[in-house]
Amino acid sequence: MHQFQLSDQTIMDISLRFRREMDKGLCRDTNPTAVVKMLPTYVHSTPDGTEQGEFLALDLGGSNFRVLLVRVMGNGEQKVEMENQIYDIPEHIMRGSGSKLFDHVADCLANFLEKKGMKNKKLPLGFTFSFPCQQTKLDESFLLSWTKGFKSSGVEGKDVVSLLRKSIEKRGVIDFEIDIVAVINDTVGTMMTCGFDDRFCEIGLIVGTGTNACYMEHMRNIELLDGDEGRMCINTEWGAFGDDGALEDIRTEIDRELDAGSLNSGNQFEKMVSGMYQGELVRLILVKMAREHLMFKGKTTPGLLTTGHFLTKEEGLASTEKVLRGLDLDPTAEDCKATRRVCHIISKRAAHLCAATLVALLRQIRDNKAAEKLRTTIGVDGSVYKNHNAFSRRLNKMVRRLVPDCDVRFLLSQHGSSKGAAMVTAVAFRFAAQQAERQRILDTLRLSRQQLLEVKRRMSEQMLRGLSKQTHEQSSLKMLPTYVRSTPDGTEHGDFLALDLGGSSFRVLLVRIESGERNNVDMHHKIYSIPQEFMQGTGDELFSHIVTCIADFLEYMGMRGASLPLGFTFSFPCHQSKLDEGILLQWTKGFKASGCEGQDVVTLLKEATRCKGEFDLSFVAVVNDTVGTMMTCGYEDCQCEVGLIVGTGTNICYMEEMQNVELVEGDDGRMCVNMEWGAFGENGELDDFCTKFDQEVDEFSNYPGKQRYEKMISGMYLGEIVRNVLIEFTAKGLLFRGKDPERLRTRGIFETKFLSQIESDRLAMRQIRSILQHLGLTGSTCDDSVLVKEVCAVVSRRAAQLCGAGLAAVVEKIRQSRNLNQLSVTVGVDGTLYKRHPHFSSIMQETLQDLAPQCQVTFHKSEDGSGKGAALITAVACRMDRCGQYRASF
Ligand code: 0WK
Ligand code: 0WK
Ligand code: BGC
Ligand code: BGC
Numbered sequence: 067m068h069q070f071q072l073s074d075q076t077i078m079d080i081s082l083r084f085r086r087e088m089d090k091g092l093c094r095d096t097n098p099t100a101v102v103k104m105l106p107t108y109v110h111s112t113p114d115g116t117e118q119g120e121f122l123a124l125d126l127g128g129s130n131f132r133v134l135l136v137r138v139m140g141n142g143e144q145k146v147e148m149e150n151q152i153y154d155i156p157e158h159i160m161r162g163s164g165s166k167l168f169d170h171v172a173d174c175l176a177n178f179l180e181k182k183g184m185k186n187k188k189l190p191l192g193f194t195f196s197f198p199c200q201q202t203k204l205d206e207s208f209l210l211s212w213t214k215g216f217k218s219s220g221v222e223g224k225d226v227v228s229l230l231r232k233s234i235e236k237r238g239v240i241d242f243e244i245d246i247v248a249v250i251n252d253t254v255g256t257m258m259t260c261g262f263d264d265r266f267c268e269i270g271l272i273v274g275t276g277t278n279a280c281y282m283e284h285m286r287n288i289e290l291l292d293g294d295e296g297r298m299c300i301n302t303e304w305g306a307f308g309d310d311g312a313l314e315d316i317r318t319e320i321d322r323e324l325d326a327g328s329l330n331s332g333n334q335f336e337k338m339v340s341g342m343y344q345g346e347l348v349r350l351i352l353v354k355m356a357r358e359h360l361m362f363k364g365k366t367t368p369g370l371l372t373t374g375h376f377l378t379k380e381e382g383l384a385s386t387e388k389v390l391r392g393l394d395l396d397p398t399a400e401d402c403k404a405t406r407r408v409c410h411i412i413s414k415r416a417a418h419l420c421a422a423t424l425v426a427l428l429r430q431i432r433d434n435k436a437a438e439k440l441r442t443t444i445g446v447d448g449s450v451y452k453n454h455n456a457f458s459r460r461l462n463k464m465v466r467r468l469v470p471d472c473d474v475r476f477l478l479s480q481h482g483s484s485k486g487a488a489m490v491t492a493v494a495f496r497f498a499a500q501q502a503e504r505q506r507i508l509d510t511l512r513l514s515r516q517q518l519l520e521v522k523r524r525m526s527e528q529m530l531r532g533l534s535k536q537t538h539e540q541s542s543l544k545m546l547p548t549y550v551r552s553t554p555d556g557t558e559h560g561d562f563l564a565l566d567l568g569g570s571s572f573r574v575l576l577v578r579i580e581s582g583e584r585n586n587v588d589m590h591h592k593i594y595s596i597p598q599e600f601m602q603g604t605g606d607e608l609f610s611h612i613v614t615c616i617a618d619f620l621e622y623m624g625m626r627g628a629s630l631p632l633g634f635t636f637s638f639p640c641h642q643s644k645l646d647e648g649i650l651l652q653w654t655k656g657f658k659a660s661g662c663e664g665q666d667v668v669t670l671l672k673e674a675t676r677c678k679g680e681f682d683l684s685f686v687a688v689v690n691d692t693v694g695t696m697m698t699c700g701y702e703d704c705q706c707e708v709g710l711i712v713g714t715g716t717n718i719c720y721m722e723e724m725q726n727v728e729l730v731e732g733d734d735g736r737m738c739v740n741m742e743w744g745a746f747g748e749n750g751e752l753d754d755f756c757t758k759f760d761q762e763v764d765e766f767s768n769y770p771g772k773q774r775y776e777k778m779i780s781g782m783y784l785g786e787i788v789r790n791v792l793i794e795f796t797a798k799g800l801l802f803r804g805k806d807p808e809r810l811r812t813r814g815i816f817e818t819k820f821l822s823q824i825e826s827d828r829l830a831m832r833q834i835r836s837i838l839q840h841l842g843l844t845g846s847t848c849d850d851s852v853l854v855k856e857v858c859a860v861v862s863r864r865a866a867q868l869c870g871a872g873l874a875a876v877v878e879k880i881r882q883s884r885n886l887n888q889l890s891v892t893v894g895v896d897g898t899l900y901k902r903h904p905h906f907s908s909i910m911q912e913t914l915q916d917l918a919p920q921c922q923v924t925f926h927k928s929e930d931g932s933g934k935g936a937a938l939i940t941a942v943a944c945r946m947d948r949c950g951q952y953r954a955s956f
Contacts, residue, residue, distance in 0.1 A: 067351075069318045070411045072418050076316065078468065081422040081429075083312050088302065088426060094289035101309040101332075102302055106291055107254050107280065108204045109299040109490055110849075112261035112268065117492035122179075122189045122244065123484035124171065127196025127214070127252060129275050129341075129449055131155045131171075133178040136192075136488035146262065146485055151178050157215070161329075164221035168233035175244070176237060190245045190495045192487030195226055196252035196276065198303045204494045207249040213305060213333050214276045214342055248487065248494040251301045252447070253280040255483025258490055260445025264477050267443040269427060270299075270486075271476075273420060273457070274448025276333075277340040278305055281427050284434045285848070295831045295848030304423050305336030313338075320350045327373055335423070339416040341450040347412050349376035352405060361401050362390075369393030410456070417457050421464035428465070428472050440472040445486075447479040500800045504853065507794060508860045510757045511787075515916070517755060518871040522917050524751045525875035529741065535728040542748040543741050547730045548693050548719065549645045550738040550939055557581050558941035563630045563683070564933035565612065568637025568655065568691060570714050570781075570898055572596045572612070574619040577633075577937030587701070589934060592619050598656070605662035609674035617680045629682040631944050633936025636667050637691035637715065639742045645943055648688035654744060654773050655715045655782055685947070687940040690740045691896070692719040694932025697939055699894025703926050706892040708876060709738075709935075712869060712906065713897025715773075716780040718743050720876050723883045743872055747774030755868075759790040766813060775872070779865040781818040781899040789816035791857050801853055802846055809842030816841065821858040822903040859905075866906045870913025877914070877921040890922035896932065 072080075090096040091104030117138050125132040134150040153174040159167050179185045197216065199207040209222050221229065227246050234244055250258075257270025257280055268282040280301045286294035307313065309332045317334065324346050325337055337343045353370055355361040362370075369375055370393045386405050390397040397405070424444070432440040451458050462476055479486075513521075531537040532545030559581035566573040575591035594615040600608045620626055638657065640648035648667045653659065662670060668686045675683050689697075696709025696719055707721040719740045725733035746752065752774050763777055763786045764770050777783045793810055795801035809815060820841070824834050834851035838844075846854075873893070881889035900907055907925065914923060928935075 067408065067411050070415045072316065072415060074467070077418050077422045077464065080313070080316070080419065081425045081468065084304070084307055084423045085426040085429065087307060087312065088430060091302070092283070092287050092289060092300075097290060101306045101312070102304055103198060103200075103210070103306065104283075104288075105199065105251075105301040105303060106201060106288055107250060107299045107301050108201055109250065109254055109258070109493075110296055111493070112265065112282070113258060113489045113493070117489050117496070119492055119495065120189060121488040121491045121495075122175070122191040123194065123487045123491070124175065124191065125194040125252070125255075125482060125484045125487070126155075126171065127194070127216070127276075128272075128483075131174065132482065132484060133174050134482075134484040134488075135178075135182060135184070136485060138488055138492055146481070146488070148481060148485060149182070150482075150484070151181070153177075159218070160215050161217045162219070164218040164224070164229060165233065167218040167221070168226075168229045169236065171230060172233040172237055175234070188245060190247040190491050192255075192484070192491030192494075193227065193230065193246060193249040194252050194255045194483045194487045195249050196272070196278075196483075198301075198306070199226065199249070199251070201249070204248045204490070205246055211332070212330055213336065215329065217329055247498060248491045250483075250487055250490050251278065251280060252483040253278045253301060254299050254490065255486035256447045256479045257281075257299065257445045258486030259447075259479045259481050259483060260443065260477040260486075262485065262489060264443045264445075264475075266441060266475070267445045267477060268431065269424075269442065269444040270483075271420075271424065271444050271446040271451070272448040273340060273416075273446070273451040273461075275340060275342045276305055277336050277420065277448070277450075278303060279424065279427060281431060283430070287434070293831050293848060293852075295835070295851070302423075302427070305333040305340070307423065308334030308338075320347055320354065323350055335419065339419050341448070344412050344416055344450070345376040346374060348405070348408050349373075351408050351412070352376070355404070355408075361404055362395050362397060365395070367394040370395060413454060413457050414460055416450075417460035418464050421461050421468060424461070424465055425468040428469050428474060432472060438471075440469075440474075442472065443475045443477050445477050445479055447483065452478065503798060504795065504800050504856075507791065508857065511759070511791070511860045511864050513755065513864055513867055518867055518913060518917060521752070521755070521868060521871040522875045522878075525743070525746060525872050526879060528746060528749075528751065529875065529879055532741070533722070533726050533728055533739070538729060540749070542745050542751060543743060544639060544641075544651065544745065545722075545727075545729075546639065546641060546690075546740040546742060547727055548690065548738045548740050549642055549730075550689065550693055550697070551724075551735055552942075555942075558938060558945055560941060560944065561630055562937040562940050563616065563632040564635065564937040564940070565616070565632065566635045566637075566691070566694070566931055566933040566936070567596070567612065568635070568657070568715070569711075572615065573931065573933055574615050575931075575933040575937065576619070576623055576625070576630075577934055579937065579941050587930075587934060587937075589930060590623060591931075591933065592622060594618075600659070601656050602658040603660070605659045605665065605670055606674070608659040608662070609670045610677065612671065613674040613678045613680075616675075617678060620681055627681050629684050631685040631940050632683050632687075633694070633933070633938075633940035634668065634671065634686050634688045635691050635694045635932045635936045636688050637711070637717075637932075639740075639745070640667065640688065640690070642688070645687045645689075645939070646685060652769070652772065654769065654776065656768065658768055685940065685944060687936065687943050689932070689936045689939050690717065690719060691932040692717045692740060693738050693939070694935030695894045695896045695928045696720075696738065697894075697935030698928045698930050698932060699892065699926040699935075701934070701938060703892045703894075703924075705890065705924070706894045706926055707880065708873075708891060708893040709932075710873065710893050710895040710900075711897045712780065712895070712900035712910075714780060714782045716744055716776050716869065716897070716899075717741065718873070718876055720880060722880075726883060741876070744773040744776030744780070746872070747778075748772060752778065759787050759794070762790045763787055775868065779869050781897070783818075784821055784861055784865055784899070785816040785818040786814065787861050788821060788854075788857055789813075791861065792816070792854065795853065795857070802843065802850055805845065807843045807845075818899060819902070821862055822899075824855050824858045825862060826904045862903060862906055863909055865899075866903075866909035867913045869906075870910040871917055873910065873914050873923075874917035874921075877923055878918050881918075881921055888920050888922065890924070892924045892926050894926050894928050896928040901927065
């Protein structure tokens, strides 16, 4: 019997071996070949007292199959009521066909509900299925292999939830309806059951028919899953420890004999520890002893020779003689003493082996927490642990001896794993309900292809109305003629000042154009800020500030008092009747300076220059940033006939056939039209796509009712839409655990740049949390970060799709105006949102491709800004002037 006794050294060594097996199972590369599978369970937390409701639970895989009704009283009452019924699983069903097994389970469920008079109640169900399963989510679990006494066919490799659903549906809904919300392992159920009473409980242990353990592992160590924040319960399936030969040195010939005769191969560790096998080990030893004439006077009996006839539960019982006589043996007192000794040794080895693996778990948790002294609780269940006092005593004792520095408590589960299953179901049910509500809200921000086609159609309609003299006033798209009729021809030359006002930064540029060789433009610029008080003060203050910046720039360039032609990129809707005049129709974005709307901004600028008297501006061309961008890109790509801005604001211009530009005389050639598409929707064209979050943003914007399309797309507003969705989620308890972080109510706090950061694929969840922390949204969880990222993605996706639908209308217009079957055109594009957002441009281009398949569109990102374009336009105008050509437009 000596070979069954393990020295402390050996036990310590086995513990270290098991720890290595755990690492193999957790590691992505070695998991496929690991025998200790370390299976993710998708259970992220132990009960937090908010669980409540009525749940059904099935407990399959232990010595009893139970159907239970569990009532969890919430709001901190921590009270649970349970009713259960034990049903038999006949051996022919445990080893028959899988469909028969699950039909039997469904029958028992129906019987239970019948008895409870609850057949017509649709209840969520938690399914404790105590076998090794690969889970992909809480309600999907593929059986890896049967263990213990089960061997039903057609189940391994299958999702046991679908098999159960099928058996239930087979009975027809008229019978009863069940919503299987969660499938868990009995170790997980046991941990949750004990966790309900003891918040330190983070390990679940079963030593019963089979044996196994689970524990709360840090996500960063679970390489099979993304995310490294928080914890998840891992089902170790330690029964299989040794299946790769790791325990060969301690396995005896008796162990090998038992394994050879067992129903399911493998599970070497379980076969040395659990209740299904301890008795069998004793029997095989007694048979060996008898055959070697060391016991029972060398006699064996059919009873003794029959597998499974020496049940584990027998061991403890004083009446060994009664048991042996039950096997038709005629034991002497010596025989009884020897039998008890064999039982003692087998049970002791089992307890010590269990302690070895348990200590490996304890050390893993202690190291994860970097804790000096670990305080933890092990929730435990199973007939061996419960009914074999010697076993549990030896196990506790050996654990304390191996890890004296850990304060470990064993908490016996009083209610079985189903209470825990109900907890998991309650959490899952609450999560599922919350998820459904989150998706319902997010669905209001998701646009279908049909809706996008409708946006495109309505945009096309408004374009025609805006171009037509008759309907121009009624259109939300002003289709403003820009008096830019062609792109540079390379003969332009000279020094030009350029101003770039209206984007996220104000720039003053000196642009030196050398004629002849193309693309020889030299630029110097300086960025100035436009303080809020000037953006929202008086026009005089604003333009005086602009002139101050120009003067500072000329100083900085050593060109004090210079008089240069100037290209003025003024990124707001302006009515132009010629190139050097721009009547501001209305401010947009963050600007609100008084006394400007309805005024010619060229005059306002010249007025301010005159007042300052430090330099003179000879000629000023005013262009929209979309036009400047088109020109800048057109200088390198002559196919560039569209200018797109997706930045603080959004807008587009394109080269339209003169005969369609009814507001301007003449039908020859083309002219660039500034669509001011930001205003699309002001006549209600977008009302059926607008959500309450958009309403909120519009209501609190500088210009309620204005720029509706812009407010669903551009950088100034996306962050605000996200913030409003997050407030709604928080108010509904769907985010930040319903705790309303005051900071979230601060308008403008969620800048759009955060969307771009949060949606970047490279950003780990913890970095999202640090952004939330930075925003003062402290105490957010990993789930919160995931959700915030999802909200950002939905809002930016809608913006990109809306932009793509609008662009599809524009390029289709060009194609149709030119009666082309296929159009290939380049779009010059600029703007921080387009440039910095990780997915905006690709989603916009996908949408465009889908909605305008007859247009090949190339996107040319502007690297030099629209100031260069403005200077080029000014240069062309000046060239035409030198040639004495009328410079109203070119
Ligand atoms: C009771 C639990 C059940 C688990 C069983 C294990 O409710 O989920 O499977 O303990 O112990 P056994 O019945 O195999 O001895
Ligand atoms: C850079 C251009 C400028 C334009 C801006 C728009 O040079 O004219 O207004 O892009 O992008 P935003 O700065 O608003 O993101
Ligand atoms: C199964 C485990 C289960 C354990 C205890 C083992 O045979 O593989 O999933 O937790 O028995 O019931
Ligand atoms: C303005 C446009 C400008 C766009 C991009 C909008 O708010 O109305 O003129 O092109 O922003 O900057």
